[in-house]
Amino acid sequence: MSDDKRIYLFDSTLRDGAQTNGVDFTVSDKIAIAQGLDRLGVDYVEGGWPGANPTDNAFFAEPPELKHASFVAFGMTRRSGRSAANDPGLSALVNAQTDAACIVGKTWDFHVELALGVSNEENLDMIRDSIAHLNTCKAEAMFDAEHFFDGFKSNRDYALACLKAAQEGGASWLVLCDTNGGTLPHEVEEIVGEVRRELPDSHLAIHAHNDTENAVANSLAAVRAGARQIQGTLNGLGERCGNANLVSLIGSLSLKTDFETGISDTQLTQLKPISRLLDERLNRTSQRSAAYVGDNAFAHKGGLHVSAVEKDPRTYEHVEPARVGNVRHIVVSDQAGRANILSRLKEFGIEVDPKDEKVNRLVDEIKQREFNGYAYDTAEASFELLARRTLGSVPEYYTLQRFRVMDDRRWNARGELVTESEATINLAINGEGTMTVAEGNGPVDALDRALRKSLLPIYPILETMRLLDYKVRILTPQDGTGAITRVMIESGGRTGRWITVGVSANIIDASFNALSDAITWKLFRNNQTPVT
Numbered sequence: 001m002s003d004d005k006r007i008y009l010f011d012s013t014l015r016d017g018a019q020t021n022g023v024d025f026t027v028s029d030k031i032a033i034a035q036g037l038d039r040l041g042v043d044y045v046e047g048g049w050p051g052a053n054p055t056d057n058a059f060f061a062e063p064p065e066l067k068h069a070s071f072v073a074f075g076m077t078r079r080s081g082r083s084a085a086n087d088p089g090l091s092a093l094v095n096a097q098t099d100a101a102c103i104v105g106k107t108w109d110f111h112v113e114l115a116l117g118v119s120n121e122e123n124l125d126m127i128r129d130s131i132a133h134l135n136t137c138k139a140e141a142m143f144d145a146e147h148f149f150d151g152f153k154s155n156r157d158y159a160l161a162c163l164k165a166a167q168e169g170g171a172s173w174l175v176l177c178d179t180n181g182g183t184l185p186h187e188v189e190e191i192v193g194e195v196r197r198e199l200p201d202s203h204l205a206i207h208a209h210n211d212t213e214n215a216v217a218n219s220l221a222a223v224r225a226g227a228r229q230i231q232g233t234l235n236g237l238g239e240r241c242g243n244a245n246l247v248s249l250i251g252s253l254s255l256k257t258d259f260e261t262g263i264s265d266t267q268l269t270q271l272k273p274i275s276r277l278l279d280e281r282l283n284r285t286s287q288r289s290a291a292y293v294g295d296n297a298f299a300h301k302g303g304l305h306v307s308a309v310e311k312d313p314r315t316y317e318h319v320e321p322a323r324v325g326n327v328r329h330i331v332v333s334d335q336a337g338r339a340n341i342l343s344r345l346k347e348f349g350i351e352v353d354p355k356d357e358k359v360n361r362l363v364d365e366i367k368q369r370e371f372n373g374y375a376y377d378t379a380e381a382s383f384e385l386l387a388r389r390t391l392g393s394v395p396e397y398y399t400l401q402r403f404r405v406m407d408d409r410r411w412n413a414r415g416e417l418v419t420e421s422e423a424t425i426n427l428a429i430n431g432e433g434t435m436t437v438a439e440g441n442g443p444v445d446a447l448d449r450a451l452r453k454s455l456l457p458i459y460p461i462l463e464t465m466r467l468l469d470y471k472v473r474i475l476t477p478q479d480g481t482g483a484i485t486r487v488m489i490e491s492g493g494r495t496g497r498w499i500t501v502g503v504s505a506n507i508i509d510a511s512f513n514a515l516s517d518a519i520t521w522k523l524f525r526n527n528q529t530p531v532t
Contacts, residue, residue: 007259008229010044010205011037011246013278014059015074017237018048027055028468028490029281031064032497033234036274038066041263042246043229046072046102051092060096070099070140077105077130080118084133093134100140102175103130107162108151120158124165131169140172144207148176149183152191160198173205173229178218181211181241185221192225205229208244210236215244220252223259234278235290247275251292255319265323272325273377280378280488280499283471292324300328338363345391348384352391362390372503373475373486379501381521382514388524395530397523398455400516401426401433405443405508421446427454430531444470444511451519458531465493465522467515472507489514493522 014030017023025033030047037045045066048056050073063071073096078087093101105127106112112123127143134141143166145151151159163174176192183191188206195204206222206229208215219230230253236245253259254268272293279286288296298321313320313328321328341363345352352359365386366376376383388394403426409419423446424437436453440446448467456462469490476483487502487510498521502513 004228005258005260006228007223007253007261008044008205009042009246009250009261009263010046010072010229010231011042011233012046012074012207012231012243013037013233013237013246015046015048016239016243017233017278019239020237020242021239023237023282025055025281026469027058028492030055030059032490033278033281034064034066034069034071036270036277037234038064038069039267040250040270040274041261041267042069043262044072044100045069046074047098049074050096051075051089060098063097071097072100072102072142073098074144075101075103077103077126078133080116080122080126084129087130090130090133094137099138100142100172101134101138102142102144102173103134104144104146104177105130105162105166106147106151107145107159108147109155109158111147111151120161124161127162128165128169131166131171135170141170142173142175142205143169143171144175144177146177147179149178149187149191150180152194156194160195163195163199163202167199167202173203174199175205175207175229175231176222176227177207178209178215181209181215183208183214183218184212185214185217188218189221189225192222192227196226203228205231206244207231209238209240210242210244211240213241215242216248216252219244219249223253235275235287237278245291247271247293248291251319251324255323268323269325276377280375280471283473283488292319293326297321298326298328341366341387344383345387348387350384350387350391356391358391362387365390369503373484374501374503375486375488376501379488379499379514381498382500382502382517385517385521385524394520394524395528397429397459397520397528397530399428400512401428403447403450403512405446407443423447423450425450425454427451429454429458443508444515447508447512448515451515455519459523459528461526461528462519462522465491465519467518468492468497470511472510475503485510487511487514489518491518491522498522498525 013033018025034045047059050056050060073093075089075093078084078090084090106116106123109120112120131141131143145162148159166174204227206219206227208218230249232244232246232249234246236242253261254263275293276286288294298317342354385394404424406422407419412418420439421443422439426435434454436450438446438449438453440449452462471488473486474483475486482505484505485507488499490499500514500517502510504510
């Protein structure tokens, strides 16, 4: 691979994306997304800003194990009047268990005066000192040149002086940031080209925001001009109008150019799954028209288009859908859905004859369930159970006879308003009935506790299982309080992490279905034998 053709991918979803209005990642969300990005093959995963908030503190205290990507902590240059060694912000970066650090600094003279209130020279010292200090304890120290393009237009020499100060400190990458997203592609290409000529030995990166809908185009323009690292977020997540969409950039760089990203053809097929992973974590509907990964990206609605596509897909498809983990969808044919399901069965190690009539039943069942609101893109544990039940058998570990949940909202003896939940569950295990009662922090927790109270004496392996996350989405808001709801439950244990789904007009019923799938999958995956 030619070094000149290698593009390094830097994902900032867990920091830039977290600044999106309405987005609030949990620690579990961050772990799952970071590990998904690592599997995809990106080079850098930025985890957030140590010391900025309790979530980031907890995340950096026990960082995820990444097999490929470098884990990065974000921060800012030292404060005025402090040495780099005694700056609390830099100390948090030093103490973070990461391979690299990326710090932001001012490069627009207007901001140096307005925001920092220091001289231009002192700002240069702050940049140089901070990078040099981080280089003593991190494998890499990168400099994010905030508002670089505006600064370059305002005072070319000073903006370049900021980059030179970072370079003198030993910055591994000089990240040119279009912070307000107002620069157009031709300007980006011209300015990056000038920087390239001025600093020929530097490693340049681009960090584009999307306020003019040009972040992807700006990133590609920067690459043409000499940038060799691209920073972006999954699905273009980010404050205001978002950041450069790393999903689109990966697809275009991998399939439309002769640049190398380090992502293999096999990893590229995970592009749609990782895009969906983020959407499910945010509990939001995926954008159907998203380039490469949207449901409509390779959809053809009949007529002349279908006729042409069936003769040669290249007439209306710029790439083969399967290369990015997507499928062709033609309204008059179900072959795309069938092919996708067969591919997923193979991933689970389920061998099946494609001509088996059970496959047709599974395709029909999944289509009906998805019409009813189920989502199996992320809830792979529920998908595997459904497939195995349809194609073969999953052991019957227990049978639900009935359950009841009660909430009691009252004033306690200390005059405090409290709400308590209690669940009663009747199960049949090997033909014998059991009844258990448990209290919990809400009805779902009470159900979980009651169910395990019945099963733990028989299946002690459930002791290692934990409920990690719980999300609810209203599918039919027009129905008001009678709306259909979808519940996604993430569980964890020694088997790893797995997600299950339940759908019902009754949120407790949907929750139980997802919870029951989670327990059954755990028992099945651990080769538990039903009690006889």
